[in-house]
Amino acid sequence: MDAKRADKLMTGVLYAVAGLIIIILASLLGYILWQGLPHISWHFLTSPAKSFEAGGGIGIQLFNSFYLLLLAMLISVPLSLGAGIYLAEYARNNWLTDVVRTAIEILSSLPSVVVGLFGFLVFVLQFQFGFSILSGALALTMFNLPLLTRNVEDALRSVSFDQREAGLALGLSRWETVTHIVIPSALPGIITGMILGAGRVFGEAAALIYTAGQSAPALNFGDWNPLHVASPLNIFRPAETLAVHIWKINSEGIQPDAAAVSAGASAVLIIAVLAFNLLARWLGNRIYRKVTAA
Amino acid sequence: MQNYSLDDIYIRDFDPATEEIAIDTKNIRVFYGDKEAIHDVSLPFERYKITALIGASGSGKSTFLRSLNRMNDNIEGSRVTGQIMYRDIDINAKNVDVYEMRKHIGMVFQRPNPFAKSIYDNITFAPRRFGEHRKAVLDELVETSLKQAALWDQVKDDLHQSGLALSGGQQQRLCIARAIAMKPDVLLMDEPASALDPISTSTVEDTLLALKDQYTIIIVTHNMQQAARISDYTAFFYGGKALEYDETRKIFTRPKIKATDDYVSGHFG
Ligand SMILES: Nc1ncnc2c1ncn2[C@@H]1O[C@H](COP(=O)(O)OP(=O)(O)OP(=O)(O)O)[C@@H](O)[C@H]1O
């Protein structure tokens, strides 16, 4: 067989493999949306869940998911920025940074159930935070932090060394060079990574089952004092999220319309995660274009 | 490949009474890890003159040049010993404010490295960091430094386009403008014209000749004609040593060292 034909054949094989993956993905997405979309209504999105009767919604779970996401990102974004900047810009290559990098690597490959159980033992029991938003947010941080740190470090490292030299040669300090030259160049990558991380966190269930809990007590959306028990902002209340809700309905749901609620909730979850991904790409491209060819 | 002796050396004597020295290097050695890349080089650089550093690839020109504003500090495992006297201060000493020093000793690199910012911001970024915020002054600075770098006419209509959107040669001239805008005392240039077409090269050369009134320029170049055209002094590097250092005219007509002679006449190696 000559090179040209071999080339053609292999190109064909690669197209077939890629096509297969796309078909699987598309049919999966299509199926979930097909099943779920008819159940989605304003009522479904805003009303509380029901345990025994039909007609429950996912309002509280949806709010919990976003609130937990917000808190988890509030903790993990600054931490990962600090750690990533340190590792990429300041850390010398020695055994200590090797240990830190290896630790991050291992942490980022921990199964989320393990992170959840760790959170249960430490945050829920040891620190007595109970099943709460706080425990959940901390567990999500554990789950998210290593990946975000890696992402920040990689994004910073992808900025050429020449850029740092340019800044330093003008008499700028290292910190000024990092904050005003390197970080702006790395921003598209950093932001894309953060949003993808948010999508991952949003869809996470296993790390939350034993930390944020599996119940969604009624909330009073007129009371925004974080110290009140029924306030949506209270961080010490249990908070079942959308992903956990789906898991729970499917494992022990006894509502007559359990299948429909599960399908609707899954569709909402998928749409949200998709939205995070699309947003990440769009924003990343936009910022990239802005910094390279204004 | 012929090997030349590292002991046959000729370094011109400068008369401090009539020839003011801007930077005086003494016994410079540069190490990368355990490897010594520059072996005991001592060269004075006269003020308001252009000095060219020439020599084959790997002879240590960049390494030596980068030690003059301590850019080697940022390379892990690199170490520079010896004295670099600038205005009666040894800027190679530990306690020197490196950042302050670099405002006086600017640098243009071999590879163009504009910031991912607009042309205007590329030039005004550092001056603004150092406290110059008057718009009129900054505008003026942008215009004069771009003119000096022979880039003004090509970019004056869109100073807010990204520096990265320029061609390689234009980017390099932007980097030159950026360095000039800091009004340094000494300008170090590492093959600044290697990415330029002949026309921009000659514009940049004219620029350097014009800048000579106010700046001391040390330039690494592979281009013999360029060294001959613009420089007052030339140092020939070989194997991590400066083998010969003299007035450019003498280096190119009557070199005292065999290696230099072979190199400038193209019979090297
Ligand atoms: N970062 C580095 N780490 C280790 N060795 C280096 C480093 N930079 C340069 N060297 C070594 O130091 C020696 C001198 O290199 P240098 O870059 O100064 O040469 P040069 O004269 O500028 O060459 P060229 O004309 O190719 O730019 C070479 O042997 C090179 O391998």
Ligand SMILES: [Mg+2]
């Ligand atoms: Mg070089």
